[in-house]
Amino acid sequence: MTHIRDERWNRELEQVVRDSLQSIRFGTVTLVVQDGRVIQVDKSEKIRITRTGHIDGCGI
Numbered sequence: 001m002t003h004i005r006d007e008r009w010n011r012e013l014e015q016v017v018r019d020s021l022q023s024i025r026f027g028t029v030t031l032v033v034q035d036g037r038v039i040q041v042d043k044s045e046k047i048r049i050t051r052t053g054h055i056d057g058c059g060i
Helices: 002-022
Strands: 027-034 035-043
Touching: 002 027, 002 035
Parallel strands: none
Antiparallel strands: 027 035
């Protein structure tokens, strides 16, 4: 029974990681592991601002 649960969990984890990777252009996806198991997936996305934008903050 544990084997079936682990397989489902692994499929769910794989889908979460795939979705996270597909949804960002620049950034990181971090897996948090505790006791040998992934317990959390963090996604941090970087947004690049071009020089033609309002870098000086005017318009904010």
